[in-house]
Amino acid sequence: MADHSDTGLPPNWEVRHSQSKNLPYYFNAAEKNSRWEPPAGTDTEKLKLYMAKYHSSSLVAEGAQPGKIRAAHLLVKHKESRRPSSWREAEIIRSKDEALKIIQGYEQQIKSGKVALGELALTESDCSSARKRGDLGYFGRGDMQKEFEDAAFALKPGEISGVVDTASGMHLIERLE
Numbered sequence: 165m166a167d168h169s170d171t172g173l174p175p176n177w178e179v180r181h182s183q184s185k186n187l188p189y190y191f192n193a194a195e196k197n198s199r200w201e202p203p204a205g206t207d208t209e210k211l212k213l214y215m216a217k218y219h220s221s222s223l224v225a226e227g228a229q230p231g232k233i234r235a236a237h238l239l240v241k242h243k244e245s246r247r248p249s250s251w252r253e254a255e256i257i258r259s260k261d262e263a264l265k266i267i268q269g270y271e272q273q274i275k276s277g278k279v280a281l282g283e284l285a286l287t288e289s290d291c292s293s294a295r296k297r298g299d300l301g302y303f304g305r306g307d308m309q310k311e312f313e314d315a316a317f318a319l320k321p322g323e324i325s326g327v328v329d330t331a332s333g334m335h336l337i338e339r340l341e
């Protein structure tokens with residue numbers, strides 16, 4: 165078992181792995197608290213070394229299976245989103261219309277070749293997948309919200325969707341595999 169002391173995380177915190185999302189998350193056994201992002205007070209350089217040492221193997225993406233695709237997305241949430249909060253902003257108050265204008269701007273930048281979706285997702289996406297350049301891993305039909313699924317499965321690998329509106333917010337989707 166990995167020695168938790170060299171994770172760089174504050175006391176009682178440890179790194180665990182979400183099988184369903186094939187992603188590491190942070191768990192505090194004392195407070196029974198978990199989160200996708202490292203807690204405040206983390207020595208991020210130490211955490212990076214720890215992750216490279218103990219977690220790169222567990223992050224091996226599931227192999228492509230029949231009926232599954234892999235996609236990345238960039239999400240702009242708004243005040244009517246199912247969870248109007250993200251790693252970027254504790255309380256998201258922009259209107260749906262403002263979110264639409266913002267994501268249409270991103271769509272233009274991406275489709276003009278000025279920036280890659282994954283690059284923009286890193287800093288602009290309101291989904292926890294932002295830190296993986298929006299990469300959601302492999303998923304099949306029934307795994308994601310219907311509007312998202314239909315738009316993603318309609319893409320060929322390498323293609324980018326138009327703006328997709330779901331209960332989570334406004335998305336741009338890039339099919340990766």
Ligand SMILES: O=C(CCc1ccccc1)N[C@H](Cc1nc2ccccc2[nH]1)C(=O)O
Nearest residue numbers: 185247290291292293299300308309312332
């Ligand atoms: O549910 C998640 C995590 C999704 C995820 C899957 C696989 C790897 C990493 C993240 N994040 C939500 C925002 C959100 N809503 C979505 C709806 C469809 C696809 C991706 C989505 N992301 C949120 O943060 O509110």
